Amino acid sequence: xxxxxxxxxxxxxxxxxxxxxxxxxxxxxxxxxxxxxxxxxxxxxxxxxxxxxxxxxxxxxxxxxxxxxxxxxxxxxxxxxxxxxxxxxxxxxxxxxxxxxxxxxxxxxxxxxxxxxxxxxxxxxxxxxxx
Numbered sequence: 001x002x003x004x005x006x007x008x009x010x011x012x013x014x015x016x017x018x019x020x021x022x023x024x025x026x027x028x029x030x031x032x033x034x035x036x037x038x039x040x041x042x043x044x045x046x047x048x049x050x051x052x053x054x055x056x057x058x059x060x061x062x063x064x065x066x067x068x069x070x071x072x073x074x075x076x077x078x079x080x081x082x083x084x085x086x087x088x089x090x091x092x093x094x095x096x097x098x099x100x101x102x103x104x105x106x107x108x109x110x111x112x113x114x115x116x117x118x119x120x121x122x123x124x125x126x127x128x129x130x131x
Contacts, residue, residue, distance in 0.1 A: 007021065076096075
């Protein structure tokens with residue numbers, strides 16, 4: 001058995017040999033963020049297994065980073081999730097931090113003459129027509 005991370009050299013009664021290491025032991029060489037772990041199979045082989053804790057962080061606060069069936073995923077956080085400095089902005093549900101998702105996200109208060117509005121992630125005011 002050739003030496004690798006899952007085989008250890010042995011010496012029994014003066015004879016050199018090898019022995020497999022315990023199944024499930026992670027090997028030192030890993031690829032970070034690929035949703036996989038390299039580990040020993042107990043027979044001296046290195047095998048790749050799914051590892052849901054080994055996801056890649058894309059650095060976007062408006063995505064949820066996880067491992068999917070084919071590897072790392074970055075799905076848009078729920079619309080309205082706080083983002084930006086001190087959580088003053090909102091995630092749009094598509095992975096983008098914007099000024100608002102609804103008029104309720106905008107500063108101020110609605111009155112009978114005006115209502116806060118949000119158009120394309122930008123806060124505004126809609127005025128009630130006179131009449």
